[in-house]
Amino acid sequence: MGGRRRDRYTAPEEARYSLSPEAIGAPIEGSGLRPVRAWVQALDGTQSRVDAVAVSSTPDAVCVRWLDDGRAFQAWVWRAAVRHRATPAAIDAA
Template identity: 50%
Template sequence: MNSRRADRPLPEEPYSLSLEAHGVTRATYSPPLPVRVFVQLPTRQVRLDAVAVQASDDAVLVQWGRGPTERQCWVWRAAVKHRR
């Protein structure tokens, strides 16, 4: 089945660092790098598998999910660990 249940809510939107906080992008990863990351959601903090898409000196842009559930946010570099 490829259809999504209509009564299932979409995942919460994560908090993301502002441009002033994360600064200028220094690297773009192609292909994206697999990582484990702590993400702040409105109701909780979660650790999840994601990919690193871009990075600045102090922060990383991470992405997870697919289609309508895909999410991304900038997090502090210390919140990200490489996945093996």
């Protein structure tokens, strides 16, 4: 007891924005790259609202993709953190 488990799953650095698989839930459905605005969390804990596209969703969560300084990121966030938007963003074409 008290030791660290070596077989514990550790998400890759770029995925640390995401909810856990247990929080995401099921079933996962494709959403057809709908334009959204979403609150996302950075590795340092700061939160920001970004123009993104919804990639997939469950009843509780949405997988969003966005650009930051030309790099594409993807994360699962709570459904309540996502709002539809009408105007396209650069990520819509990526």
